[in-house]
Amino acid sequence: MTATTAVEPGTAAPSAAPPRRSRAALLTTGLAVALVLSALLAAGVGAYRIPTGDILASAGHRLGLGGHPLGRVPESVLWNVRLPRVVLALLVGASLGCAGALMQGMFGNPLAEPGVIGVSSGGAVGAVGCIVLGLDSLGSWTVTVFAFATGLLTVFAVYAMSRSGGRTEVVTLVLTGVAVNAFCGALIGVFLFTADSAAINQVTFWQLGSLSQATWGKVLGVLPFALVGLVVAPLHARKLDLLALGERPARHLGVDVERMRLVLITVVALLTAAAVAVSGIIGFVGLVVPHLLRMAAGPGHRFLLPGSALGGALVLVAGDLAARTLAQPAELPLGVLTALIGSPFFFWLLRRTRTKQGGWA
Amino acid sequence: MRPRTRQIPERPSLGEELLSAKAVRLTLGGRELLSGADVSVRSGEVLALLGPNGAGKSTLLSVLAGDLPPAAGTVLLRGRPLASYGTAELALHRALLPQSSALSFPFEVGEVVRMGRAPWAGTAAAAQDGPAVAEAMAATDCARFAGRPFTALSGGERARVALARVLAQRTPLLLLDEPTAALDLRHQELVLRVARERAAAGDAVVVVLHDLSLAAAYADRVVLLADGATVADGPVAGVLRGPLLSEVYGHPVEVLAHPRTGSPLVLPVRG
Amino acid sequence: MSRTIRHRAKRRPAGLLIAAALLLTTVGCGQAAGSPAAAGPPSTPDVVEPLSPPPVPQLPATTASADGRQVTVASAERIVPLNGSLAELVFSLGLGPRVVARDVSTTFQQAAALPVITQAHEVSAEGVLSLHPTVVLADRSTGPAEAVEQIRAAGVPLLVLDDAKQLADIGPRIDTVAAALGVPAAGAQLKARTDERLQQARGDLGPAAGRPKVAFLYLRGSASVFLLGGAASGAGSLIEAAGGEDAGTAAGLTGDFTPLTSEALVKAAPDAILVMSKGLESVGGVDGLLKLPGVAQTPAGLDRRIVSVADGKLLSYGPRTPEVLRSIAAQLYAGTGEGAR
Numbered sequence: 005m006t007a008t009t010a011v012e013p014g015t016a017a018p019s020a021a022p023p024r025r026s027r028a029a030l031l032t033t034g035l036a037v038a039l040v041l042s043a044l045l046a047a048g049v050g051a052y053r054i055p056t057g058d059i060l061a062s063a064g065h066r067l068g069l070g071g072h073p074l075g076r077v078p079e080s081v082l083w084n085v086r087l088p089r090v091v092l093a094l095l096v097g098a099s100l101g102c103a104g105a106l107m108q109g110m111f112g113n114p115l116a117e118p119g120v121i122g123v124s125s126g127g128a129v130g131a132v133g134c135i136v137l138g139l140d141s142l143g144s145w146t147v148t149v150f151a152f153a154t155g156l157l158t159v160f161a162v163y164a165m166s167r168s169g170g171r172t173e174v175v176t177l178v179l180t181g182v183a184v185n186a187f188c189g190a191l192i193g194v195f196l197f198t199a200d201s202a203a204i205n206q207v208t209f210w211q212l213g214s215l216s217q218a219t220w221g222k223v224l225g226v227l228p229f230a231l232v233g234l235v236v237a238p239l240h241a242r243k244l245d246l247l248a249l250g251e252r253p254a255r256h257l258g259v260d261v262e263r264m265r266l267v268l269i270t271v272v273a274l275l276t277a278a279a280v281a282v283s284g285i286i287g288f289v290g291l292v293v294p295h296l297l298r299m300a301a302g303p304g305h306r307f308l309l310p311g312s313a314l315g316g317a318l319v320l321v322a323g324d325l326a327a328r329t330l331a332q333p334a335e336l337p338l339g340v341l342t343a344l345i346g347s348p349f350f351f352w353l354l355r356r357t358r359t360k361q362g363g364w365a
Numbered sequence: 366m367r368p369r370t371r372q373i374p375e376r377p378s379l380g381e382e383l384l385s386a387k388a389v390r391l392t393l394g395g396r397e398l399l400s401g402a403d404v405s406v407r408s409g410e411v412l413a414l415l416g417p418n419g420a421g422k423s424t425l426l427s428v429l430a431g432d433l434p435p436a437a438g439t440v441l442l443r444g445r446p447l448a449s450y451g452t453a454e455l456a457l458h459r460a461l462l463p464q465s466s467a468l469s470f471p472f473e474v475g476e477v478v479r480m481g482r483a484p485w486a487g488t489a490a491a492a493q494d495g496p497a498v499a500e501a502m503a504a505t506d507c508a509r510f511a512g513r514p515f516t517a518l519s520g521g522e523r524a525r526v527a528l529a530r531v532l533a534q535r536t537p538l539l540l541l542d543e544p545t546a547a548l549d550l551r552h553q554e555l556v557l558r559v560a561r562e563r564a565a566a567g568d569a570v571v572v573v574l575h576d577l578s579l580a581a582a583y584a585d586r587v588v589l590l591a592d593g594a595t596v597a598d599g600p601v602a603g604v605l606r607g608p609l610l611s612e613v614y615g616h617p618v619e620v621l622a623h624p625r626t627g628s629p630l631v632l633p634v635r636g
Numbered sequence: 637m638s639r640t641i642r643h644r645a646k647r648r649p650a651g652l653l654i655a656a657a658l659l660l661t662t663v664g665c666g667q668a669a670g671s672p673a674a675a676g677p678p679s680t681p682d683v684v685e686p687l688s689p690p691p692v693p694q695l696p697a698t699t700a701s702a703d704g705r706q707v708t709v710a711s712a713e714r715i716v717p718l719n720g721s722l723a724e725l726v727f728s729l730g731l732g733p734r735v736v737a738r739d740v741s742t743t744f745q746q747a748a749a750l751p752v753i754t755q756a757h758e759v760s761a762e763g764v765l766s767l768h769p770t771v772v773l774a775d776r777s778t779g780p781a782e783a784v785e786q787i788r789a790a791g792v793p794l795l796v797l798d799d800a801k802q803l804a805d806i807g808p809r810i811d812t813v814a815a816a817l818g819v820p821a822a823g824a825q826l827k828a829r830t831d832e833r834l835q836q837a838r839g840d841l842g843p844a845a846g847r848p849k850v851a852f853l854y855l856r857g858s859a860s861v862f863l864l865g866g867a868a869s870g871a872g873s874l875i876e877a878a879g880g881e882d883a884g885t886a887a888g889l890t891g892d893f894t895p896l897t898s899e900a901l902v903k904a905a906p907d908a909i910l911v912m913s914k915g916l917e918s919v920g921g922v923d924g925l926l927k928l929p930g931v932a933q934t935p936a937g938l939d940r941r942i943v944s945v946a947d948g949k950l951l952s953y954g955p956r957t958p959e960v961l962r963s964i965a966a967q968l969y970a971g972t973g974e975g976a977r
Contacts, residue, residue, distance in 0.1 A: 200740055209895060243483075253466075333887060
């Protein structure tokens, strides 16, 4: 720290902005506050109108702080329909954001996202197969469980296939991912070919991504994976920083790169597969949230990993609120919405960064 | 294995043989890159690794660093087989400066140099992180752009930051792969002066160089490689001789004494 | 290529099978028609009741196609109906033995052995032509348009009908198909039979004590969104005939299916939910359906008032629609003591 701040006056970097560390702390706090506010807003707004006073009364009653329960239907809508959805958006968003930051750090490439290693398309094969074949052996959990299992399976297949002599090369890994993604796309095509129109409809909507089927059960299903990922990821923050130097220098600094990669790929797979299983494919968050934060407060992973989790959660809670309220009573597909609003915003930022700093890096 | 990584290695005594490689052979992709290379380095000395392109200098450095396991031969680090060291433990013993330094994300210079302290996290030596970083940056003339992103630096500046990171690691063994390649005259001298200072402080330094006169000026000892094997090993005056160099480099070379200092100047015969 | 060969080889035994199946089902249906439909998921066999004896087509006949052309059919020896509704109609007329192919939405037993030529409404011209049809029947929504054009360009008469969207469409559809295939008398007979059964089914409803609001949900798999049927879904007419009110239309949905938020479904407050049986299966039956967020909170969910109808039957609007209506009414009013009986 002493060295970083021991900048000789006059020759210092031209930017007058506060040092990265305090900016990161500020941003983290800001994100956390924004997340809490948007979650409260999301809990208060919906197609089924429940007055704010009633919500407070019901919450107070449940927390034992006075208040009173609502009628059977509004009480159930609030606690069994709306809240699980807000919480699920939070978990899925945090998972996707964190997984995206991990992937970019692990691959040393700002273009990497969990989809690269096949987790999304693998999950899609399971979900689409389930929908089309009408499998229901696990009741309402069938699609979720299948999507999760095939997502994980695909990632490990990609990893195993790109490993040789105890090492994995990033380029081989990416190319294997490309091939496996294409294969998964073809499998989905085969399923669609044999599907009837009801199934095709559902598959389409599943692929657009949505949290409309959120239940406490699904929240509990995702929670362990999200927790494991969100706890394990920051433990590797420092090592991920070192990986930015390249694999060989990172090894020279004591990082067991291969082992870390296996651990982190597992974490990414768990986070993303769980998210995809309950929400379908929601792109954009994992790719762009880490970017924005890196632009704002630097590439250090000790900030970036938790920051991306917070940022992803914020984007998804806000996005899902929009998805279920903008076109009432219809539901907008969440994945489409995030990309539709997020992409132009990202493009604008990209342009601005280029004109201001003369380059992306 | 874990507890051992947290143990701080003892400082070597002056003149202790830190690293020795004997009869090292290595074949990669069907090509024999090393075919009997011998090298050893003691604390307190600067060893220059010389040889024409493709002689196996960088490959040998990789073997010494523990990146590539040799197909035959022995490599001992402080008397113990190199292969018996774990990744984290090894990082406390040796640092390597690669030929070129890239960075995937725009970390600031100060952050990059601080990465050199990563192996010491969790040990008592972590208390010296601040001074180690400051000293390394001062030694390499990088302190004035500490707050700039690494990716915005010129090639020469990047090379110096990379060296600062390696110095900050404060290991008793330094392996430098062509540290002067991207640098101007002033900074070339600066880097080798730093290497000398580290040797004087008791470290062992192995440096791959192309400039034979630089090697002659700064090295205590020279190992000359040709076709993957050691062809000469000894003090500067013994190895840097016209006939041997002419043969190894396949070009006539003459060695003159500097008119004022008397140190050897190695020049290709021209015209 | 291999498909064609396989179909050719199969054709003869398939014809025999159908004849046998027809015999069996005529007997079976006679019994089923008299007994009232059981409440709960339909357990009646998925069969069509053909006219007996089978009529003999008087051809050629020229009919106005819904796309504005005049279509002349010279032979009804090899008929290809391109969807389940039309197949049901042709089989009901007693012309089942002349049908040489079916599409995926044709699910009744008599047609089960026929080769399948379309997937999810996508017609392949070559697949159809490979069966050498003498007449092809299609709806306006049958596509793609290129395939329809290609079949016509090959000289095969192709009759297009307006899509069946409501009970009132049944009569005209029977008339048009019967006329085109040269069996107008059989058409009149089938129309009369269907009308009579429809009246009977309506009559059995009795005076309704209030109009239950029925939401038509299009489901497949649980990890997706609700699609709620609106005014153009085609289920509204049936729901109204059964004495209910279409929840989608009441909520102002004009399209066929709209992805709906769970809360909007609660807000729509349907008294009953109408689903297709395969869709219900795919979410794990009634129990699975009630676990979907938003369903349990509706009056329908609270009362477990779920109506399910076989996929192939529900929206076909044809000779079997009275049976569908009866089944809907039975399930809708089961246990409420009102309506049926």
